[in-house]
């Protein structure tokens with residue numbers, strides 16, 4: 001299998017604090033890779049570095065043959081990397097369909113007003129985006145809710161809607177920032193099923209997550225951070241039994257009976 005996402009000697013300093021410290025990770029094609037670790041260990045910073053929300057102090061990030069480092073966020077999206085956020089970033093008074101359609105505009109975050117004006121001006125563009133958004137909504141079981149305003153949706157459904165918006169750029173890899181956060185157990189099970197479907201459709205996943213049931217059931221490989229440094233990498237089975245990981249993060253949650 002080829003490497004898709006390659007993180008090489010990544011460092012991020014915030015003044016005196018080293019949030020990410022010489023981090024290297026190779027994510028393979030067709031992999032669900034989780035990044036775990038205690039609060040403040042550098043996970044969100046790493047995600048923000050991958051899709052160029054912030055620049056690194058040093059190091060490089062590659063996605064396939066494209067160097068992402070130094071590129072604006074919309075270029076990382078163009079290269080095939082999508083993203084969802086820990087705190088949902090939807091337009092709450094707009095419908096599900098409109099929110100998902102906006103994901104089809106690669107630079108929409110810079111150009112929201114133009115997007116709305118363009119949609120009104122260009123029936124062809126609107127039709128293409130609408131068709132694609134309907135397909136995406138169908139694939140994630142949200143088509144029947146397309147005309148609901150986001151405000152009226154349960155939190156779990158809003159998260160699925162955000163995932164739908166990320167799918168509009170036809171990503172090859174999606175970065176997921178705590179997909180299970182705030183979900184109740186049944187919403188969580190449903191979301192994991194949807195993520196599996198998205199993966200089965202050919203999209204690789206790189207996620208940050210604190211819920212260890214989700215991480216251990218979903219991931220093929222896991223990288224563990226502590227104070228910005230990688231302390232372990234391996235399969236869920238290896239990580240659950242790694243003494244250093246148990247000490248730094250997992251505690252007794254996965255210790256097997258002696």
Ligand SMILES: Nc1ncnc2c1ncn2[C@@H]1O[C@H](COP(=O)(O)OP(=O)(O)OP(=O)(O)O)[C@@H](O)[C@H]1O
Pocket residue numbers: 014017019037038039040041042043044045046
């Ligand atoms: N913009 C910033 N300026 C200064 N310090 C920051 C900034 N962003 C993050 N940090 C610090 O960098 C460290 C890593 O933070 P980060 O949010 O990446 O951790 P995390 O592992 O995602 O934590 P959590 O699980 O709580 O979300 C923390 O000490 C945090 O306070």
